[in-house]
Amino acid sequence: MSSAVPRDKAKVAAASIAAERRTPTVVLAAGLLAAAGFAVPWVVGSQLALTLMTQAVIHAILATSIGFMIRQNGLTSFGHAAFFGMAAYLMALNGKLDAMPAELAVLAAIAVPAAFAFFAGLIIVRLPALSFSMLTLAVAQSLYELMLRWRGLAGGDDGMAVRLPSRLFGIDIELFQAPSSMFVVSWCALVAVIAILTLVARSHFGVLTVAIRENEERARYVGYHTLVPRALVFALSAAVGGLAGVLFALYNAFVTPGALHWSLSGEALIMAVIGGPQAIWGPALGAVIFFVVKNAMGDLTEHWPAIIGAMLIVVTVLLPQGISGLLNRLNRLNRRSREAGKA
Amino acid sequence: MTTLALEGIDLTRRYGGFAALDKVSLRLEPGEIRGLIGPNGAGKSTLMDALCGRGGPTGGTVVFNGRDISGLSAQARRRAGLARSFQKTNIFPALMVREQVALAARMAETDNTDEVLVALGLLDLADRRAADISYGDQRRLDLALALVGRPSVLLLDEPAAGLSINESIVLARLLKDLASSWNVTVLLVEHDMEVIFAVSDRITVLNLGRVLAEGTREEIRGNPEVVRAYLGSSIE
Amino acid sequence: MIQVINGLVYGSFLYVLAVGLVLIFGLRRVTNFAHGSFFMLGAYVSYAAAAHLGFWTGMIVSVAALAVFGALLDRFVFRPLSREEPIVTLLVTFGLLFVLEDAVRTIWGKDYISVSAPEALSGSVTLFGSQFPTYRLFVIAVAIAVALGLAVWLRSTKVGLYVRASSVDPVTTAMQGVDTDRLSALVVAIGTGLAGLSGTIAGPLMALSPSMGGYIIIDCFIVVVTGGLTSFTGAFVAALVIGQFHNLGLVYVPEVASVIPLLIMAAVLGLRPQGLAGPRK
Numbered sequence: 111m112s113s114a115v116p117r118d119k120a121k122v123a124a125a126s127i128a129a130e131r132r133t134p135t136v137v138l139a140a141g142l143l144a145a146a147g148f149a150v151p152w153v154v155g156s157q158l159a160l161t162l163m164t165q166a167v168i169h170a171i172l173a174t175s176i177g178f179m180i181r182q183n184g185l186t187s188f189g190h191a192a193f194f195g196m197a198a199y200l201m202a203l204n205g206k207l208d209a210m211p212a213e214l215a216v217l218a219a220i221a222v223p224a225a226f227a228f229f230a231g232l233i234i235v236r237l238p239a240l241s242f243s244m245l246t247l248a249v250a251q252s253l254y255e256l257m258l259r260w261r262g263l264a265g266g267d268d269g270m271a272v273r274l275p276s277r278l279f280g281i282d283i284e285l286f287q288a289p290s291s292m293f294v295v296s297w298c299a300l301v302a303v304i305a306i307l308t309l310v311a312r313s314h315f316g317v318l319t320v321a322i323r324e325n326e327e328r329a330r331y332v333g334y335h336t337l338v339p340r341a342l343v344f345a346l347s348a349a350v351g352g353l354a355g356v357l358f359a360l361y362n363a364f365v366t367p368g369a370l371h372w373s374l375s376g377e378a379l380i381m382a383v384i385g386g387p388q389a390i391w392g393p394a395l396g397a398v399i400f401f402v403v404k405n406a407m408g409d410l411t412e413h414w415p416a417i418i419g420a421m422l423i424v425v426t427v428l429l430p431q432g433i434s435g436l437l438n439r440l441n442r443l444n445r446r447s448r449e450a451g452k453a
Numbered sequence: 454m455t456t457l458a459l460e461g462i463d464l465t466r467r468y469g470g471f472a473a474l475d476k477v478s479l480r481l482e483p484g485e486i487r488g489l490i491g492p493n494g495a496g497k498s499t500l501m502d503a504l505c506g507r508g509g510p511t512g513g514t515v516v517f518n519g520r521d522i523s524g525l526s527a528q529a530r531r532r533a534g535l536a537r538s539f540q541k542t543n544i545f546p547a548l549m550v551r552e553q554v555a556l557a558a559r560m561a562e563t564d565n566t567d568e569v570l571v572a573l574g575l576l577d578l579a580d581r582r583a584a585d586i587s588y589g590d591q592r593r594l595d596l597a598l599a600l601v602g603r604p605s606v607l608l609l610d611e612p613a614a615g616l617s618i619n620e621s622i623v624l625a626r627l628l629k630d631l632a633s634s635w636n637v638t639v640l641l642v643e644h645d646m647e648v649i650f651a652v653s654d655r656i657t658v659l660n661l662g663r664v665l666a667e668g669t670r671e672e673i674r675g676n677p678e679v680v681r682a683y684l685g686s687s688i689e
Numbered sequence: 690m691i692q693v694i695n696g697l698v699y700g701s702f703l704y705v706l707a708v709g710l711v712l713i714f715g716l717r718r719v720t721n722f723a724h725g726s727f728f729m730l731g732a733y734v735s736y737a738a739a740a741h742l743g744f745w746t747g748m749i750v751s752v753a754a755l756a757v758f759g760a761l762l763d764r765f766v767f768r769p770l771s772r773e774e775p776i777v778t779l780l781v782t783f784g785l786l787f788v789l790e791d792a793v794r795t796i797w798g799k800d801y802i803s804v805s806a807p808e809a810l811s812g813s814v815t816l817f818g819s820q821f822p823t824y825r826l827f828v829i830a831v832a833i834a835v836a837l838g839l840a841v842w843l844r845s846t847k848v849g850l851y852v853r854a855s856s857v858d859p860v861t862t863a864m865q866g867v868d869t870d871r872l873s874a875l876v877v878a879i880g881t882g883l884a885g886l887s888g889t890i891a892g893p894l895m896a897l898s899p900s901m902g903g904y905i906i907i908d909c910f911i912v913v914v915t916g917g918l919t920s921f922t923g924a925f926v927a928a929l930v931i932g933q934f935h936n937l938g939l940v941y942v943p944e945v946a947s948v949i950p951l952l953i954m955a956a957v958l959g960l961r962p963q964g965l966a967g968p969r970k
Contacts, residue, residue: 186776233958240720240775241918244910248951251907255947314559317552324545332598333531333560372903376783383780419787426780
């Protein structure tokens with residue numbers, strides 16, 4: 111055994127250097143991508159296209175939050191609109207009740223869904239994956255019904271306007287409502303979310319939660335508590351969903367119970383599945399494809415629900431890893447054939 | 454008198470009217486390799502469960518390095534240095550080999566991931582996904598997960614299950630090495646008698662939830678009750 | 690008191706819907722996310738058939754049509770996907786939910802349609818000193834009939850024995866030589882047929898709309914999870930309790946009634962993570 115040690119030591123050292131090199135790469139890539147976002151409104155002149163792109167990016171953030179949950183916890187949420195809508199309604203209710211400064215409300219609208227998910231998670235992430243999926247749908251739909259029926263609080267079916275101060279974080283509020291500037295804001299948020307989640311996934315916490323996803327019992331027998339990390343993943347995912355809801359509320363300045371409806375959860379889930387949640391960036395790619403397809407449908411959008419339903423069925427059956435999974439596999443095959451060519 | 458590495462006193466576990474363990478007591482000296490044998494359903498795995506804090510409530514007391522750990526959770530027992538491997542390969546298929554051993558190491562006081570990878574011959578596979586390595590390698594990975602962080606006591610549930618004869622012999626030699634060089638105490642359940650007799654310092658025989666006999670290899674081989682209850686003609 | 694009976698009506702109706710999911714889960718270890726759409730489809734099919742054939746024949750047509758639909762679902766979705774992770778089936782049935790809602794909306798429009806109770810049941814009876822629609826008592830009677838029918842079927846027939854065995858351990862049961870595929874087609878058909886039945890009896894109670902399934906499926910899922918997924922008795926008890934409290938909530942605190950079932954479920958799962966009657970892990 112001892113004869114192998116020098117060679118082994120070199121290998122050990124090489125691996126740890128590779129790990130350290132990753133973090134700056136992620137940050138640098140994120141910075142470049144975010145910067146590229148600033149150029150988009152100059153290149154894309156059409157307001158209509160920018161509106162659509164802003165919507166797509168906000169949905170991409172919601173889809174990313176669902177994908178992260180699937181990737182780290184192995185649990186599929188059918189009710190992530192709960193966090194999206196909860197955040198949007200918190201913004202709106204704060205505008206109505208004037209409970210706190212709008213800046214604080216933004217933070218609260220992200221923190222409250224996270225806290226809710228954490229405590230709910232302590233109960234429901236323990237359940238079989240199937241029950242988890244059923245209950246996320248049930249929780250979101252119950253909130254939808256709550257907002258629909260409680261007219262006195264939030265206007266019921268009619269929804270409510272989100273009253274905002276003229277400046278938020280020192281930025282003119284109109285910039286949040288014009289597609290050209292809001293696209294940049296949302297894009298930067300999306301890039302930041304993906305960068306942060308990528309770093310989290312590579313951290314000890316990320317590896318631990320994947321380990322728990324894979325084999326919870328074994329994780330316990332190597333000495334870890336498994337419930338809290340899973341609830342924390344759910345909370346982080348909810349916080350990202352909440353962020354999407356905040357952006358939505360700022361952009362539209364109006365909220366209806368539709369922000370909680372299962373069809374929104376379902377659409378975001380479909381984006382995540384199409385993109386493939388095993389890559390952190392997969393669901394965002396799925397969102398882009400979703401909007402491109404939707405836009406290309408023209409008159410057929412009347413039957414949009416049937417089309418996305420069919421899309422979901424086809425992708426789930428034929429492409430279970432999603433598009434990102436397909437790209438990764440092609441990439442690996444390509445690399446292997448090049449290596450084989452060299453040898 | 455030296456402190457025992459692990460002591461179980463009157464361990465009892467019932468499922469309805471059936472006693473899977475009935476007042477089983479067990480004393481492991483530090484550095485000892487103890488074989489645990491018995492026919493199917495004798496209570497071997499249940500005894501392991503009771504010692505490591507898995508499954509339902511257990512009567513009796515578990516003393517670990519002089520400390521009563523009966524009230525501790527499985528996690529706390531692992532962190533204190535009582536580790537176990539499983540009968541069915543129990544690893545994290547999607548994680549890299551190194552990744553998961555390092556994960557287990559973080560919970561222990563000493564991070565000796567590389568040492569364990571080298572000792573178990575897993576270093577060349579360190580950057581492969583556990584799902585992609587061979588069954589024999591997965592068995593050793595399971596062992597690595599239990600062994601990392603230098604636990605003082607290892608409970609091994611059929612580590613040689615499904616291995617070829619050659620692999621079993623290598624594994625037996627490895628266990629013997631580890632026990633002496635790292636001073637680990639091992640409680641070993643194994644169906645493969647070759648392995649048990651090759652490595653155990655002493656052997657405990659369970660039958661129907663009770664200790665039937667305990668002694669050295671020779672004593673167990675010569676014990677007529679053991680032969681009648683379990684070993685039959687398979688013993689040479 | 691009348692409100693308690695109304696709660697019983699709602700609970701009955703939840704039970705008929707939920708027990709279908711319990712049956713399907715028992716055999717296939719998956720759930721049908723489109724169960725609410727089947728319920729909705731059942732309501733529309735019986736409405737369409739009843740227009741020509743009357744309520745009772747409409748009911749039979751609806752149950753039969755949905756049962757056939759269930760057998761097809763088993764053959765073309767559950768069976769081919771049974772080797773995949775359960776989530777694959779969930780996603781596919783979820784996609785089906787979108788498709789079915791769109792189909793119903795295209796055929797019957799999205800406006801509310803009201804259905805009247807059959808003549809024989811359109812009157813009311815005096816109960817505890819107040820008037821009570823006969824039709825609602827009929828709903829309770831249907832649920833009792835379904836519960837008894839299932840109990841007899843599960844306990845006294847060979848197929849019932851297989852179903853019970855399979856819901857405890859599908860793999861072992863399959864290894865005993867039971868033809869799980871045929872059994873499953875039958876059981877899924879019964880499950881979706883029951884969705885058709887509950888859709889039919891729901892018609893006169895609530896207006897028909899393509900989104901009616903989305904509303905009811907929430908409580909239905911909560912009932913199934915609270916009951917412990919595989920337990921018929923658990924589903925029965927959970928349906929009655931949750932139906933009762935949800936209904937009382939609608940009367941006394943209508944704004945927040947929709948979260949009551951969730952709170953009951955959270956309380957049950959907090960104490961018993963495996964559900965009311967689920968197997969202990």
